[in-house]
Amino acid sequence: MSVALEVSDLRKKYGKKLAVNNISFQVERGSVFGLLGPNGSGKTTTISMILTLIKPDGGNIRLFGNSDLTEELKRTGVLLESATYYPNLSAARNLKISCKIKGVSEESIDKALEKVGLLTEKNNKVKNFSLGMKQRLNVASALLTEPDFLIFDEPTNGLDPQGIADMRKLLIELGQSGKTILIASHLLNEMEKICQHVAIMKEGRILDQGEIKSLTQGFENLEEYFLNITS
Amino acid sequence: MNIKRIISIELLKLPVMSNYIILGILLLLDFAFSFLFFYQFSSSASESDSFMDVGRQILNTQASFGGMLICIFIILNVGGEYKNGTLSKNLIDGFSREDFYVGKFFVMLFCVLFALIVGVVSLTIGSLALGKWNDFLHLMDVTFVINFFIQLFYNGIFALFLIFLFKKVAISLVLYFVWGVFENILTGIQYVYFKTQEIDSTFRLDEYLPRSSIEVVLNSTEYIHPSSIVITGLYILLFLLIPYFSFLKSDIKS
Numbered sequence: 001m002s003v004a005l006e007v008s009d010l011r012k013k014y015g016k017k018l019a020v021n022n023i024s025f026q027v028e029r030g031s032v033f034g035l036l037g038p039n040g041s042g043k044t045t046t047i048s049m050i051l052t053l054i055k056p057d058g059g060n061i062r063l064f065g066n067s068d069l070t071e072e073l074k075r076t077g078v079l080l081e082s083a084t085y086y087p088n089l090s091a092a093r094n095l096k097i098s099c100k101i102k103g104v105s106e107e108s109i110d111k112a113l114e115k116v117g118l119l120t121e122k123n124n125k126v127k128n129f130s131l132g133m134k135q136r137l138n139v140a141s142a143l144l145t146e147p148d149f150l151i152f153d154e155p156t157n158g159l160d161p162q163g164i165a166d167m168r169k170l171l172i173e174l175g176q177s178g179k180t181i182l183i184a185s186h187l188l189n190e191m192e193k194i195c196q197h198v199a200i201m202k203e204g205r206i207l208d209q210g211e212i213k214s215l216t217q218g219f220e221n222l223e224e225y226f227l228n229i230t231s
Numbered sequence: 232m233n234i235k236r237i238i239s240i241e242l243l244k245l246p247v248m249s250n251y252i253i254l255g256i257l258l259l260l261d262f263a264f265s266f267l268f269f270y271q272f273s274s275s276a277s278e279s280d281s282f283m284d285v286g287r288q289i290l291n292t293q294a295s296f297g298g299m300l301i302c303i304f305i306i307l308n309v310g311g312e313y314k315n316g317t318l319s320k321n322l323i324d325g326f327s328r329e330d331f332y333v334g335k336f337f338v339m340l341f342c343v344l345f346a347l348i349v350g351v352v353s354l355t356i357g358s359l360a361l362g363k364w365n366d367f368l369h370l371m372d373v374t375f376v377i378n379f380f381i382q383l384f385y386n387g388i389f390a391l392f393l394i395f396l397f398k399k400v401a402i403s404l405v406l407y408f409v410w411g412v413f414e415n416i417l418t419g420i421q422y423v424y425f426k427t428q429e430i431d432s433t434f435r436l437d438e439y440l441p442r443s444s445i446e447v448v449l450n451s452t453e454y455i456h457p458s459s460i461v462i463t464g465l466y467i468l469l470f471l472l473i474p475y476f477s478f479l480k481s482d483i484k485s
Contacts, residue, residue: 073323078323084319097321101325141320
Protein backbone atom coordinates (compact mmCIF):
# COMPACT_ATOMS: atom_id res chain seq x y z
CA MET A 1 0.00 0.00 0.00
CA SER A 2 1.44 3.44 -0.91
CA VAL A 3 2.09 6.17 1.61
CA ALA A 4 0.05 9.38 1.73
CA LEU A 5 1.94 11.10 4.54
CA GLU A 6 5.44 10.40 5.71
CA VAL A 7 6.85 12.13 8.78
CA SER A 8 10.44 11.40 9.74
CA ASP A 9 12.53 12.63 12.67
CA LEU A 10 10.31 15.67 13.12
CA ARG A 11 11.43 18.03 15.86
CA LYS A 12 10.23 21.32 17.32
CA LYS A 13 11.71 23.16 20.26
CA TYR A 14 10.21 26.06 22.20
CA GLY A 15 12.98 27.53 24.32
CA LYS A 16 14.43 24.58 26.22
CA LYS A 17 11.31 22.44 25.85
CA LEU A 18 11.12 19.89 23.05
CA ALA A 19 7.46 20.07 22.03
CA VAL A 20 7.99 17.41 19.37
CA ASN A 21 10.95 15.10 19.85
CA ASN A 22 12.15 13.29 16.72
CA ILE A 23 8.90 11.59 15.84
CA SER A 24 8.36 9.44 12.76
CA PHE A 25 5.21 7.85 11.39
CA GLN A 26 3.52 7.01 8.12
CA VAL A 27 -0.11 7.24 7.07
CA GLU A 28 -0.93 4.76 4.36
CA ARG A 29 -3.38 5.60 1.60
CA GLY A 30 -6.93 4.58 2.44
CA SER A 31 -6.32 4.26 6.16
CA VAL A 32 -7.67 6.21 9.11
CA PHE A 33 -4.79 7.14 11.38
CA GLY A 34 -5.21 8.56 14.88
CA LEU A 35 -2.62 10.73 16.57
CA LEU A 36 -3.55 10.26 20.21
CA GLY A 37 -2.28 11.69 23.42
CA PRO A 38 -3.13 13.87 26.40
CA ASN A 39 -3.33 17.65 26.10
CA GLY A 40 0.12 19.13 25.60
CA SER A 41 1.58 15.95 24.16
CA GLY A 42 2.54 17.63 20.86
CA LYS A 43 -0.33 16.50 18.59
CA THR A 44 -1.40 19.97 17.47
CA THR A 45 2.21 21.09 17.03
CA THR A 46 2.80 18.05 14.81
CA ILE A 47 -0.35 18.77 12.77
CA SER A 48 0.61 22.45 12.54
CA MET A 49 4.01 21.50 11.11
CA ILE A 50 2.34 19.26 8.52
CA LEU A 51 0.08 22.22 7.63
CA THR A 52 3.11 24.57 7.27
CA LEU A 53 1.85 26.83 10.06
CA ILE A 54 4.81 26.01 12.27
CA LYS A 55 8.37 25.66 10.99
CA PRO A 56 10.03 22.45 12.18
CA ASP A 57 13.50 22.61 13.73
CA GLY A 58 14.40 19.34 12.07
CA GLY A 59 13.07 16.36 10.17
CA ASN A 60 11.08 15.84 7.00
CA ILE A 61 7.44 15.81 5.98
CA ARG A 62 6.27 14.43 2.66
CA LEU A 63 2.70 14.55 1.38
CA PHE A 64 2.11 12.12 -1.47
CA GLY A 65 5.89 11.90 -1.80
CA ASN A 66 6.21 15.66 -2.28
CA SER A 67 8.04 17.90 0.17
CA ASP A 68 6.42 21.05 -1.31
CA LEU A 69 3.59 20.93 1.21
CA THR A 70 1.90 24.20 0.14
CA GLU A 71 1.14 22.69 -3.27
CA GLU A 72 -0.08 19.37 -1.85
CA LEU A 73 -2.26 21.07 0.78
CA LYS A 74 -4.45 22.44 -2.05
CA ARG A 75 -5.81 18.91 -2.49
CA THR A 76 -6.00 18.11 1.19
CA GLY A 77 -9.05 18.74 3.34
CA VAL A 78 -8.32 20.21 6.75
CA LEU A 79 -10.48 20.78 9.81
CA LEU A 80 -8.87 22.64 12.67
CA GLU A 81 -9.67 22.51 16.37
CA SER A 82 -11.14 26.02 16.29
CA ALA A 83 -13.56 27.09 13.56
CA THR A 84 -11.86 29.50 11.12
CA TYR A 85 -13.92 31.77 8.90
CA TYR A 86 -14.56 35.41 7.97
CA PRO A 87 -17.44 36.23 10.37
CA ASN A 88 -18.76 39.20 8.39
CA LEU A 89 -18.94 37.32 5.09
CA SER A 90 -21.58 34.83 4.01
CA ALA A 91 -21.01 31.07 4.11
CA ALA A 92 -20.88 30.97 0.30
CA ARG A 93 -18.30 33.77 0.12
CA ASN A 94 -16.14 32.06 2.74
CA LEU A 95 -16.10 28.94 0.58
CA LYS A 96 -15.54 31.03 -2.56
CA ILE A 97 -12.30 32.33 -1.01
CA SER A 98 -11.18 28.75 -0.31
CA CYS A 99 -12.10 27.76 -3.89
CA LYS A 100 -10.03 30.62 -5.33
CA ILE A 101 -7.03 29.72 -3.19
CA LYS A 102 -7.29 26.01 -3.96
CA GLY A 103 -7.91 26.74 -7.63
CA VAL A 104 -11.13 24.73 -7.88
CA SER A 105 -14.41 25.56 -9.56
CA GLU A 106 -17.01 27.46 -7.54
CA GLU A 107 -19.60 24.89 -8.63
CA SER A 108 -18.45 22.68 -5.74
CA ILE A 109 -19.70 25.24 -3.17
CA ASP A 110 -23.39 24.30 -3.30
CA LYS A 111 -22.53 20.61 -3.30
CA ALA A 112 -20.34 20.96 -0.21
CA LEU A 113 -22.93 23.08 1.61
CA GLU A 114 -25.66 20.59 0.80
CA LYS A 115 -23.53 17.75 2.15
CA VAL A 116 -23.35 19.45 5.57
CA GLY A 117 -26.95 20.73 5.52
CA LEU A 118 -26.13 24.43 5.16
CA LEU A 119 -27.35 25.10 1.62
CA THR A 120 -30.30 27.18 2.82
CA GLU A 121 -27.93 29.32 4.92
CA LYS A 122 -25.46 29.97 2.10
CA ASN A 123 -26.11 33.72 1.89
CA ASN A 124 -26.23 34.35 5.63
CA LYS A 125 -23.33 35.87 7.52
CA VAL A 126 -21.27 33.30 9.40
CA LYS A 127 -21.16 35.42 12.57
CA ASN A 128 -24.86 34.59 13.06
CA PHE A 129 -24.24 30.82 12.89
CA SER A 130 -24.23 28.56 15.95
CA LEU A 131 -20.99 26.77 16.91
CA GLY A 132 -22.22 23.54 15.35
CA MET A 133 -23.08 25.32 12.09
CA LYS A 134 -19.66 26.96 12.01
CA GLN A 135 -17.98 23.59 12.45
CA ARG A 136 -20.18 22.16 9.66
CA LEU A 137 -19.09 25.05 7.44
CA ASN A 138 -15.48 24.11 8.14
CA VAL A 139 -16.29 20.53 7.20
CA ALA A 140 -17.81 21.82 3.95
CA SER A 141 -14.62 23.76 3.31
CA ALA A 142 -12.52 20.67 3.98
CA LEU A 143 -14.61 18.65 1.51
CA LEU A 144 -14.64 21.31 -1.24
CA THR A 145 -12.06 19.64 -3.44
CA GLU A 146 -13.33 16.14 -2.66
CA PRO A 147 -9.84 15.43 -1.33
CA ASP A 148 -8.26 12.03 -1.01
CA PHE A 149 -6.50 13.05 2.17
CA LEU A 150 -8.11 14.71 5.19
CA ILE A 151 -6.54 16.09 8.35
CA PHE A 152 -8.71 16.69 11.41
CA ASP A 153 -7.42 18.31 14.59
CA GLU A 154 -9.71 17.63 17.56
CA PRO A 155 -12.79 17.63 15.30
CA THR A 156 -15.32 17.15 18.09
CA ASN A 157 -14.07 19.92 20.38
CA GLY A 158 -16.85 22.24 21.51
CA LEU A 159 -19.62 20.21 19.84
CA ASP A 160 -22.76 19.06 21.64
CA PRO A 161 -23.58 15.31 21.82
CA GLN A 162 -25.57 15.47 18.57
CA GLY A 163 -22.70 17.31 16.88
CA ILE A 164 -20.21 14.71 18.14
CA ALA A 165 -22.41 11.89 16.82
CA ASP A 166 -22.75 13.62 13.43
CA MET A 167 -18.99 14.16 13.25
CA ARG A 168 -18.33 10.52 14.12
CA LYS A 169 -20.77 9.39 11.43
CA LEU A 170 -19.10 11.65 8.88
CA LEU A 171 -15.61 10.41 9.76
CA ILE A 172 -16.70 6.78 9.53
CA GLU A 173 -18.37 7.44 6.16
CA LEU A 174 -15.28 9.20 4.85
CA GLY A 175 -13.07 6.38 6.07
CA GLN A 176 -15.30 3.76 4.46
CA SER A 177 -15.28 5.65 1.17
CA GLY A 178 -11.54 5.03 0.92
CA LYS A 179 -10.28 8.47 1.98
CA THR A 180 -7.04 8.72 3.89
CA ILE A 181 -7.60 10.45 7.22
CA LEU A 182 -5.29 11.73 9.93
CA ILE A 183 -7.05 12.66 13.17
CA ALA A 184 -5.47 14.21 16.24
CA SER A 185 -7.56 13.71 19.35
CA HIS A 186 -7.52 12.87 23.01
CA LEU A 187 -10.97 11.22 22.93
CA LEU A 188 -9.96 7.56 22.94
CA ASN A 189 -13.42 6.00 22.78
CA GLU A 190 -14.26 8.03 19.69
CA MET A 191 -10.94 7.20 18.05
CA GLU A 192 -11.29 3.48 18.71
CA LYS A 193 -14.53 3.53 16.70
CA ILE A 194 -13.00 5.41 13.79
CA CYS A 195 -9.30 4.60 13.40
CA GLN A 196 -7.45 1.52 12.20
CA HIS A 197 -3.95 2.73 13.08
CA VAL A 198 -2.83 4.98 15.90
CA ALA A 199 0.30 6.60 17.28
CA ILE A 200 0.31 7.47 20.96
CA MET A 201 2.14 10.62 21.93
CA LYS A 202 3.28 11.91 25.29
CA GLU A 203 5.59 14.82 26.05
CA GLY A 204 6.51 15.23 22.40
CA ARG A 205 7.47 11.60 21.80
CA ILE A 206 5.66 8.70 20.18
CA LEU A 207 5.40 5.97 22.81
CA ASP A 208 3.93 3.35 20.52
CA GLN A 209 2.22 3.02 17.16
CA GLY A 210 0.53 0.40 15.04
CA GLU A 211 -2.79 -1.24 14.28
CA ILE A 212 -5.34 -0.82 17.06
CA LYS A 213 -6.14 -4.54 17.05
CA SER A 214 -2.57 -5.58 17.66
CA LEU A 215 -1.82 -2.81 20.15
CA THR A 216 -4.82 -3.57 22.34
CA GLN A 217 -4.23 -7.34 22.53
CA GLY A 218 -4.45 -8.31 26.15
CA PHE A 219 -6.28 -5.12 27.06
CA GLU A 220 -9.97 -4.46 27.34
CA ASN A 221 -9.94 -1.45 25.06
CA LEU A 222 -7.79 1.37 23.72
CA GLU A 223 -8.30 3.43 26.84
CA GLU A 224 -6.93 0.73 29.10
CA TYR A 225 -3.94 0.23 26.81
CA PHE A 226 -3.40 4.00 26.64
CA LEU A 227 -3.49 4.42 30.43
CA ASN A 228 -1.09 1.51 30.79
CA ILE A 229 1.43 2.87 28.31
CA THR A 230 1.27 6.51 29.41
CA SER A 231 1.39 5.90 33.17
CA MET B 232 3.28 34.20 -8.01
CA ASN B 233 0.01 35.02 -9.75
CA ILE B 234 -0.76 38.66 -8.91
CA LYS B 235 -4.21 38.57 -10.57
CA ARG B 236 -5.23 35.58 -8.42
CA ILE B 237 -3.91 37.21 -5.25
CA ILE B 238 -5.81 40.46 -5.93
CA SER B 239 -9.04 38.62 -6.76
CA ILE B 240 -8.81 36.71 -3.46
CA GLU B 241 -8.22 39.89 -1.45
CA LEU B 242 -11.12 41.62 -3.23
CA LEU B 243 -13.42 38.81 -2.09
CA LYS B 244 -12.51 39.56 1.53
CA LEU B 245 -13.04 43.34 1.37
CA PRO B 246 -16.81 43.95 1.28
CA VAL B 247 -17.49 44.07 5.03
CA MET B 248 -19.15 46.83 7.03
CA SER B 249 -16.04 47.97 8.98
CA ASN B 250 -14.18 48.58 5.71
CA TYR B 251 -17.10 50.56 4.26
CA ILE B 252 -17.25 52.66 7.43
CA ILE B 253 -13.54 53.54 7.40
CA LEU B 254 -13.51 54.36 3.68
CA GLY B 255 -16.78 56.30 4.13
CA ILE B 256 -15.23 58.38 6.93
CA LEU B 257 -12.22 59.03 4.71
CA LEU B 258 -14.48 60.19 1.89
CA LEU B 259 -16.53 62.45 4.17
CA LEU B 260 -13.45 63.95 5.86
CA ASP B 261 -11.75 64.70 2.54
CA PHE B 262 -14.82 66.51 1.21
CA ALA B 263 -15.36 68.26 4.54
CA PHE B 264 -11.78 69.54 4.59
CA SER B 265 -12.04 70.74 1.00
CA PHE B 266 -15.32 72.48 1.74
CA LEU B 267 -14.04 74.15 4.91
CA PHE B 268 -10.76 75.32 3.42
CA PHE B 269 -12.37 76.66 0.28
CA TYR B 270 -15.03 78.35 2.38
CA GLN B 271 -12.27 79.97 4.39
CA PHE B 272 -10.48 80.99 1.18
CA SER B 273 -13.54 82.48 -0.41
CA SER B 274 -14.34 84.54 2.70
CA SER B 275 -12.78 87.94 2.88
CA ALA B 276 -10.89 87.23 6.11
CA SER B 277 -8.40 84.96 4.34
CA GLU B 278 -7.69 86.87 1.21
CA SER B 279 -4.02 87.08 2.12
CA ASP B 280 -3.76 83.33 1.48
CA SER B 281 -3.07 82.35 -2.08
CA PHE B 282 -5.04 79.57 -3.70
CA MET B 283 -1.86 77.48 -3.85
CA ASP B 284 -1.27 77.77 -0.11
CA VAL B 285 -4.84 76.81 0.65
CA GLY B 286 -4.68 73.87 -1.78
CA ARG B 287 -1.47 72.61 -0.15
CA GLN B 288 -3.02 72.99 3.30
CA ILE B 289 -5.99 70.90 2.21
CA LEU B 290 -3.87 68.13 0.75
CA ASN B 291 -1.54 68.03 3.77
CA THR B 292 -4.51 67.76 6.11
CA GLN B 293 -6.07 65.09 3.90
CA ALA B 294 -2.76 63.22 3.84
CA SER B 295 -2.49 63.16 7.64
CA PHE B 296 -6.07 62.09 8.27
CA GLY B 297 -6.10 59.79 5.24
CA GLY B 298 -2.82 58.22 6.42
CA MET B 299 -4.30 57.60 9.85
CA LEU B 300 -7.45 55.99 8.43
CA ILE B 301 -5.40 53.85 6.05
CA CYS B 302 -3.34 52.70 9.02
CA ILE B 303 -6.49 51.76 10.98
CA PHE B 304 -7.91 49.97 7.91
CA ILE B 305 -4.75 47.89 7.37
CA ILE B 306 -4.32 47.05 11.06
CA LEU B 307 -7.96 45.90 11.34
CA ASN B 308 -7.74 43.96 8.07
CA VAL B 309 -4.56 42.01 8.82
CA GLY B 310 -5.28 41.79 12.57
CA GLY B 311 -8.67 40.24 11.77
CA GLU B 312 -6.95 37.49 9.76
CA TYR B 313 -4.84 36.60 12.80
CA LYS B 314 -7.76 36.88 15.25
CA ASN B 315 -10.28 34.86 13.23
CA GLY B 316 -7.75 32.18 12.31
CA THR B 317 -8.35 32.89 8.62
CA LEU B 318 -4.62 33.44 8.09
CA SER B 319 -4.07 29.80 9.09
CA LYS B 320 -7.02 28.79 6.91
CA ASN B 321 -5.60 30.64 3.88
CA LEU B 322 -2.20 28.99 4.33
CA ILE B 323 -3.75 25.55 4.80
CA ASP B 324 -5.87 26.04 1.68
CA GLY B 325 -2.66 26.55 -0.27
CA PHE B 326 -1.93 30.28 -0.11
CA SER B 327 1.79 30.71 0.36
CA ARG B 328 3.07 33.20 2.93
CA GLU B 329 4.52 35.29 0.11
CA ASP B 330 1.09 35.37 -1.57
CA PHE B 331 -0.57 36.45 1.67
CA TYR B 332 1.92 39.27 2.32
CA VAL B 333 1.74 40.50 -1.26
CA GLY B 334 -2.07 40.39 -1.04
CA LYS B 335 -2.05 42.65 2.01
CA PHE B 336 0.42 44.96 0.26
CA PHE B 337 -2.12 45.34 -2.55
CA VAL B 338 -4.92 46.01 -0.05
CA MET B 339 -2.77 48.80 1.35
CA LEU B 340 -2.11 50.11 -2.16
CA PHE B 341 -5.87 50.03 -2.88
CA CYS B 342 -6.52 52.18 0.21
CA VAL B 343 -3.77 54.62 -0.74
CA LEU B 344 -5.12 55.00 -4.28
CA PHE B 345 -8.66 55.41 -2.94
CA ALA B 346 -7.52 58.18 -0.57
CA LEU B 347 -5.49 59.81 -3.34
CA ILE B 348 -8.37 59.79 -5.82
CA VAL B 349 -10.89 61.06 -3.26
CA GLY B 350 -8.46 63.82 -2.22
CA VAL B 351 -7.88 64.97 -5.77
CA VAL B 352 -11.58 64.76 -6.70
CA SER B 353 -12.65 66.77 -3.64
CA LEU B 354 -10.09 69.42 -4.51
CA THR B 355 -11.22 69.45 -8.14
CA ILE B 356 -14.84 70.01 -7.13
CA GLY B 357 -13.80 72.77 -4.74
CA SER B 358 -11.70 74.47 -7.44
CA LEU B 359 -14.51 74.28 -9.96
CA ALA B 360 -16.93 75.75 -7.43
CA LEU B 361 -14.57 78.68 -6.87
CA GLY B 362 -13.87 79.09 -10.58
CA LYS B 363 -10.15 78.49 -9.99
CA TRP B 364 -9.61 75.77 -12.55
CA ASN B 365 -6.35 77.15 -13.92
CA ASP B 366 -4.87 77.59 -10.45
CA PHE B 367 -5.96 74.04 -9.66
CA LEU B 368 -4.12 72.69 -12.70
CA HIS B 369 -1.05 74.61 -11.60
CA LEU B 370 -1.33 73.22 -8.05
CA MET B 371 -1.77 69.64 -9.22
CA ASP B 372 1.63 69.22 -10.79
CA VAL B 373 3.02 65.69 -10.89
CA THR B 374 5.49 66.24 -8.04
CA PHE B 375 2.75 67.40 -5.74
CA VAL B 376 0.51 64.43 -6.45
CA ILE B 377 3.47 62.07 -6.00
CA ASN B 378 4.26 63.70 -2.65
CA PHE B 379 0.64 63.17 -1.59
CA PHE B 380 0.82 59.54 -2.68
CA ILE B 381 4.12 58.93 -0.87
CA GLN B 382 2.78 60.36 2.40
CA LEU B 383 -0.21 58.01 2.26
CA PHE B 384 1.94 55.07 1.15
CA TYR B 385 4.39 55.65 4.01
CA ASN B 386 1.55 55.41 6.52
CA GLY B 387 0.29 52.26 4.83
CA ILE B 388 3.62 50.41 5.01
CA PHE B 389 4.08 51.59 8.59
CA ALA B 390 0.74 49.93 9.40
CA LEU B 391 1.87 46.70 7.67
CA PHE B 392 5.09 46.87 9.66
CA LEU B 393 3.24 47.17 12.98
CA ILE B 394 0.53 44.55 12.44
CA PHE B 395 2.78 41.87 10.92
CA LEU B 396 5.27 42.31 13.76
CA PHE B 397 2.87 42.57 16.68
CA LYS B 398 -0.08 40.56 15.27
CA LYS B 399 -2.60 42.17 17.66
CA VAL B 400 -4.94 44.97 16.59
CA ALA B 401 -4.95 46.76 19.96
CA ILE B 402 -1.16 46.73 20.39
CA SER B 403 -0.58 47.92 16.82
CA LEU B 404 -3.11 50.76 17.07
CA VAL B 405 -1.75 51.94 20.42
CA LEU B 406 1.82 51.82 19.08
CA TYR B 407 0.79 53.77 15.96
CA PHE B 408 -0.60 56.65 18.00
CA VAL B 409 1.95 56.53 20.85
CA TRP B 410 4.83 56.41 18.37
CA GLY B 411 3.65 59.62 16.70
CA VAL B 412 3.27 61.40 20.06
CA PHE B 413 6.68 60.11 21.21
CA GLU B 414 8.41 61.50 18.12
CA ASN B 415 6.70 64.87 18.59
CA ILE B 416 7.89 64.96 22.22
CA LEU B 417 11.46 64.15 21.14
CA THR B 418 11.41 66.85 18.48
CA GLY B 419 9.96 69.29 21.01
CA ILE B 420 12.67 68.46 23.55
CA GLN B 421 15.33 69.04 20.92
CA TYR B 422 13.86 72.40 20.04
CA VAL B 423 13.18 73.65 23.59
CA TYR B 424 16.24 72.42 25.49
CA PHE B 425 18.96 72.32 22.90
CA LYS B 426 17.71 75.12 20.65
CA THR B 427 19.42 73.27 17.85
CA GLN B 428 17.80 75.41 15.24
CA GLU B 429 19.84 78.39 16.44
CA ILE B 430 23.10 76.52 17.05
CA ASP B 431 23.19 74.38 13.96
CA SER B 432 20.40 74.91 11.52
CA THR B 433 21.43 71.90 9.39
CA PHE B 434 20.78 69.32 12.13
CA ARG B 435 17.20 68.19 12.57
CA LEU B 436 16.40 65.30 14.88
CA ASP B 437 13.08 64.62 13.18
CA GLU B 438 14.75 63.60 9.93
CA TYR B 439 16.17 60.57 11.78
CA LEU B 440 12.87 59.51 13.35
CA PRO B 441 10.85 56.80 11.53
CA ARG B 442 7.55 58.62 11.20
CA SER B 443 8.77 62.21 10.99
CA SER B 444 11.53 61.68 8.43
CA ILE B 445 9.06 61.48 5.53
CA GLU B 446 7.48 64.81 6.50
CA VAL B 447 10.90 66.45 6.58
CA VAL B 448 11.63 65.22 3.07
CA LEU B 449 8.24 65.99 1.54
CA ASN B 450 7.20 69.18 3.30
CA SER B 451 10.47 71.03 3.52
CA THR B 452 10.54 74.23 1.48
CA GLU B 453 14.28 74.58 1.96
CA TYR B 454 17.20 72.55 0.62
CA ILE B 455 16.95 68.88 1.60
CA HIS B 456 20.22 67.16 2.34
CA PRO B 457 20.54 63.89 0.38
CA SER B 458 21.11 62.04 3.66
CA SER B 459 17.49 62.82 4.62
CA ILE B 460 16.25 61.13 1.46
CA VAL B 461 18.54 58.14 2.09
CA ILE B 462 17.25 57.83 5.69
CA THR B 463 13.62 57.94 4.55
CA GLY B 464 14.40 55.41 1.80
CA LEU B 465 15.96 53.11 4.38
CA TYR B 466 12.89 53.37 6.59
CA ILE B 467 10.66 52.48 3.63
CA LEU B 468 12.80 49.40 2.96
CA LEU B 469 12.79 48.41 6.64
CA PHE B 470 9.01 48.85 6.96
CA LEU B 471 8.52 46.55 3.97
CA LEU B 472 11.23 43.96 4.50
CA ILE B 473 11.29 43.41 8.28
CA PRO B 474 7.64 42.30 8.49
CA TYR B 475 8.01 40.28 5.28
CA PHE B 476 10.93 38.18 6.49
CA SER B 477 9.58 37.98 10.02
CA PHE B 478 6.24 36.72 8.62
CA LEU B 479 7.95 34.13 6.42
CA LYS B 480 9.81 32.69 9.40
CA SER B 481 7.27 33.03 12.18
CA ASP B 482 5.08 30.26 13.56
CA ILE B 483 1.34 30.77 13.28
CA LYS B 484 -1.07 29.54 15.89
CA SER B 485 -3.76 27.33 14.38
